[in-house]
Amino acid sequence: MKRYTLEEIGKLAGVSRATVSRVINHYPHIRPEIRERVEAVIAQTGFQPNAVARSLVSSRTNIVGLIIPSTVEEVFTDPYYAYVINGISQSCNTNGLILSLFLIHSLEEERNVIQAVVGTGLVDGLIITASRRNREMLATLLASQLPIVFIGQPDNDTNTHYVDVDNVSGGYLATEHLISLGYENIGIIVSYMNKSGEARLDGYKRALNDHGLPFSEDLVAYGDYSLESGYHAMKQLIKRKPQAVFATNDTMAFGAIRALKEAGLRVPEDIAIIGFDDLPSAQRSENPALSTIHQPIQQTGLDAVELLLKVVNGEVQKAQHQSFRQRWLFAKAAAHLERLAREAKNTATS
Amino acid sequence: MKRYTLEEIGKLAGVSRATVSRVINHYPHIRPEIRERVEAVIAQTGFQPNAVARSLVSSRTNIVGLIIPSTVEEVFTDPYYAYVINGISQSCNTNGLILSLFLIHSLEEERNVIQAVVGTGLVDGLIITASRRNREMLATLLASQLPIVFIGQPDNDTNTHYVDVDNVSGGYLATEHLISLGYENIGIIVSYMNKSGEARLDGYKRALNDHGLPFSEDLVAYGDYSLESGYHAMKQLIKRKPQAVFATNDTMAFGAIRALKEAGLRVPEDIAIIGFDDLPSAQRSENPALSTIHQPIQQTGLDAVELLLKVVNGEVQKAQHQSFRQRWLFAKAAAHLERLAREAKNTATS
DNA sequence: TTGAAAGCGCTAACAG
DNA sequence: CTGTTAGCGCTTTCAA
Secondary structure (H helix, E strand, C coil), rough: CCCCHHHHHHHHHHCCCHHHHHHCCCCCCCCCHHHHHHHHHHHHCCCCCCHHHHHHHCCCEEEEEEEEEEEHHHHHHHHHHHHHHHHHHHHHHHCCCCEEEEEHHHHHHHHHHHHHHHCCCCCCEEEEECCCCCCHHHHHHHCCCCCEEECCCCCCCCCCCEEEEEHHHHHHHHHHHHHHHHHCCCCEEEEECCCHHHHHHHHHHHHHHHHCCCCHHHEEEEEEECHHHHHHHHHHCCCCCCCCEEECCHHHHHHHHHHHHHHCCCCCCEEEEEECCCCHHHHHCCCCCCEEECCCCHHHHHHHHHHHHHHHHCCCCCCCCCCEECHHHHHHHHHHHHHHHHHHHHHHHH | CCCCCCCHHHHHCCCCHHHHHHHHHCCCCHHHHHHHHHHHHHHHHHCCCCCCHHHHHHHHEEEEEEECCCCCHHHHHCCCCHHHCCCCHHHHHHCCCCEEEEEEHHHHHHHHHHHHHHCCCCEEEEEEEECCCHHHHHHHHHHHHCCEEEEEECCCCCEEEEEEEEHHHHHHHHHHHHHHHHCCCCEEEEEEECHHHHHHHHHHHHHHHCCCCCHHHEEEEECCCCHHHHHHHHHHHHHCCCCCEECHHHHHHHHHHHHHHCCCCCCCCCCEEEEEECHHHHCCCCCCCCCEECCHHHHHHHHHHHHHHHHCCCCCCCCCCEEEEECCHHHHHHHHHHHHHHHHHHEEEE
């Protein structure tokens, strides 16, 4: 299939290239007769305007970059990212955007990729997930003036845009659920990786407090959202003999369950576990199906793209600290809890 | 950070923009003195040449598109894709390429995305995974003259480039392994989705034949690589009372195991299962650790990028039917089998 | 309502 | 060795 240019299409239709451009861009004031003629030629030739040339003159590429930074390659073990990517991809498709994916496997790569992306005008904006982030990279990014949206609240949330779920409420709900089941000695496996972990821990503390239960550092174990870390955290926690444990993501919850199995403990008969994320794999998990707080991961991806689009279009004040929290968590989690309560009743007899 | 142009850098360094361009592109014949002066200005200003302008003149974007077509959103349930993407991403990073990801969620999206990508010169080439493919899309793609590399042998492999593992050998190895463990009544869960499935089935047949075992259609059940399909296929297969089953990917193997559990059968005491892919999750799987044929997924991604690069650079004859098969499978699988044999011995007593 | 012309930032002859 | 010049394919004034 031959590649045509505006000029050639113009010649074929007996008009100038400017007119063809106007037709393509739906400029309103064109004689219908001419429009039709041009459109006919376009249809017949299968002409598509060159995206690069368009970008050069408009200084817009319609490409959004998604950066998933992490020194450990294991990130991909966590299905969480698959869902984030899926949500973002979907939103890009509906908004006519191209998604460029940057998986960072090493610090060196990180430097190169950021360099390549930042000064070159290749992307209109960036979405960055809440993985490990280092100061150097953040500094480069902020200096670049590129529109950026973070997924998950950044550590230094000065003047940065981000989308996130309400982690405090999520932590609260998870803990309260365990309390409502009658447990009092409740442990937590929390990530020290970023603010989300802190917030979920905060929710946990508040729930304990609101129900008159004491908080004890002994019942807190730390992980990095990986399965392995959940496993080790649980091994440590077992010594404190908790009745139930809140793992602040599903992947760590799975690791915890494995540790319990190895120790010959049954879930949930001996120790109950609740997760956070509601990964589809959690729903499918057996022995036992993991209770978990629903986090609208896909939705988060969609929102990130939409927010980024606004930033790119200058629809949000740059100087203004813009956050964008989801409340959807409440409804979902409430429904979830109801279902859990129902299930709890049903299984109480067995 | 101000964005500079070649012209401005030239002015700052007291040279023409052409000279700056030469410095950037490491053109050899430049007076060292001038080179240094220009480089100093570049370093000081943090200048990065505009990628879009470069692409316009070179008609190369250094962007490779990865298309993962599938009408079912569930593709993402299969960790296989995460590893493919990871491999491709890594290879792009080392080759200075940008990876654009196109996840196709619906037929309409498929049409739009293909349209947007094909005629516009946005990508230098395309990598397409071995998911569902429809004829319309393939026709558009082939007509586009875009360099394309498939991952997994396409149905109509006329004049198309692809990378794939040796599925026949893989199927053979899996089956032979089961035979070597003493099983004679061996079922297979095979995908009807593409040629890989057929090839694995072919290997299965050959292994049976080579060991004097009869092939029976009754012991063949079909799936689409999804967990659910593995589950249902197994339910069907159970009636035939096989001693062992070869699931042609790990995800279906997991589904099969679930079906067996539900039926109160133990794995592998009552029915042995072997998979195909060697997903890390397979290694981690318990009750029991899944035996599986190693498929170098990441490596496949790397090779796909490298092959695509060659095609883009015109280093492979266009007219020539180019295939690119991996042999690595052999060595790996052999090692794998050894280990399995050892394990089999150890567990034989228990 | 349309065409001519300038120019986005860069590379690549072509002179010198 | 370096500067001048002519585009790459498109959008967008500016006139007509």
